Amino acid sequence: MASDVYIFNASNDSALACDSLSYSPTKFVKCFENDLATLPMLFASKNDIVLVEDNPSGTFIDQMHSLGIELPHFITKAAFFKQQSSLKYQLNAIRPWGWSRTVHTIFRSVKHLFLYKSPCSEWNPMLRQLSGRQTAADVLKYVLLQQNPLYIDASAVSQSLQTLDAIPDLFMLRNRWVLKSPWSSSGRGLMRISPTLFDSTEKTWAHGVIKEQGFVMIEPWFEKVFDFSILFSVTKEAVSFLCFSHFKTNDKGQFLGSFVHWNNDNLLLELGIEHKQLEMLVTTLSDAIKMKGFQNYYEGWIGVDAMIVRENGKLLIHPCVEINCRYTIGHLAYALRKYCIDLPNALLRIGSIDEYNDIKAKSVFSKPITSVNDKTMFVAWIEGEW
Numbered sequence: 001m002a003s004d005v006y007i008f009n010a011s012n013d014s015a016l017a018c019d020s021l022s023y024s025p026t027k028f029v030k031c032f033e034n035d036l037a038t039l040p041m042l043f044a045s046k047n048d049i050v051l052v053e054d055n056p057s058g059t060f061i062d063q064m065h066s067l068g069i070e071l072p073h074f075i076t077k078a079a080f081f082k083q084q085s086s087l088k089y090q091l092n093a094i095r096p097w098g099w100s101r102t103v104h105t106i107f108r109s110v111k112h113l114f115l116y117k118s119p120c121s122e123w124n125p126m127l128r129q130l131s132g133r134q135t136a137a138d139v140l141k142y143v144l145l146q147q148n149p150l151y152i153d154a155s156a157v158s159q160s161l162q163t164l165d166a167i168p169d170l171f172m173l174r175n176r177w178v179l180k181s182p183w184s185s186s187g188r189g190l191m192r193i194s195p196t197l198f199d200s201t202e203k204t205w206a207h208g209v210i211k212e213q214g215f216v217m218i219e220p221w222f223e224k225v226f227d228f229s230i231l232f233s234v235t236k237e238a239v240s241f242l243c244f245s246h247f248k249t250n251d252k253g254q255f256l257g258s259f260v261h262w263n264n265d266n267l268l269l270e271l272g273i274e275h276k277q278l279e280m281l282v283t284t285l286s287d288a289i290k291m292k293g294f295q296n297y298y299e300g301w302i303g304v305d306a307m308i309v310r311e312n313g314k315l316l317i318h319p320c321v322e323i324n325c326r327y328t329i330g331h332l333a334y335a336l337r338k339y340c341i342d343l344p345n346a347l348l349r350i351g352s353i354d355e356y357n358d359i360k361a362k363s364v365f366s367k368p369i370t371s372v373n374d375k376t377m378f379v380a381w382i383e384g385e386w
Helices: 012-018 027-035 058-066 077-082 101-106 125-130 133-144 200-213 265-271 275-291 329-339 353-361
Strands: 003-007 049-052 073-076 091-096 159-161 177-180 190-193 216-220 223-234 239-249 255-259 300-311 314-324 347-352 366-368 378-383
Touching: 012 101, 027 378, 049 077, 073 077, 125 133, 133 159, 133 216, 133 275, 133 314, 177 200, 190 200, 200 216, 223 275, 223 329, 239 275, 239 329, 255 329, 275 300, 275 314, 300 329, 329 347, 347 353, 353 366, 353 378
Parallel strands: 003 049, 003 091, 049 073
Antiparallel strands: 159 216, 177 190, 177 216, 223 239, 223 300, 239 255, 255 347, 300 314, 347 378, 366 378
């Protein structure tokens, strides 16, 4: 059986923003990618290959086997790209964390070895477009055409700005807005503004985004109550719903972790949302994803971030905050479900070694799912009651 090849290029969103053939992440981000390089093991089969910087230790292998995880082959990037002719594997498909021009450059010397050709096998600039926040705004506009009273108002759809001239007029409509770079990574590339919070710092940031990416997105700054995602799988034939995912963010909107399980019954009752409303949302989002032509340019998993907000005293659904046209931490949590059946409160966390050690010091039970050694700077772990 031919092997799929996975690589954890977590800097892909930044590579898309840069739109370079050879984007090079910072030393800090490279360390993040290298420390967490084994994570695609959760998507891979035992016949597949996960590329790593260094081969994981026997201790790590034993720890993963103790969780019941059937591991793929781990091969160093140096061995794979420099010695591919001697590797005794038949190669099927490239499965990066996300696609960009840079990924195609990385695999350029070996692409001819892969049997399977997907819509992503050759770079198409449309894939970058689908990964940007303008596409998320188009999908949101489509969903809001349903005029569901549980959804935010259609006037809240993001818009693009090539200058900041319109912002004073927008403050006449709402006091609080969020500026967003068209391409950026999870919870980043954001700047909150208001009539009293729009001075040189905010303007300089926005002008920088416009200069680098051509425009900046602006949307209402909502009072957020609850974060969740709708996860899909996209193929040439279908857009298939996988699951709902509940994740945690900090007060700045930056991602903290994803719950492995989401029992939404109590939450839905509390928010006054019926199951059929979420089912309708899934159907409409699926239609919108097809309408935008994702299946023509992309094959793989995607995540649509959404949230429950409070607007004029009412709880409403914001059905599409952004679209991650790649694997997400929510997908990793989804893949972990079969190993955490008896852990209803498990949370998949990714953070620094200091954060991980702090959690352990507080006697919160945690189990790492990436290597921890004296050189580790970043860790992925499952946290909760076992």
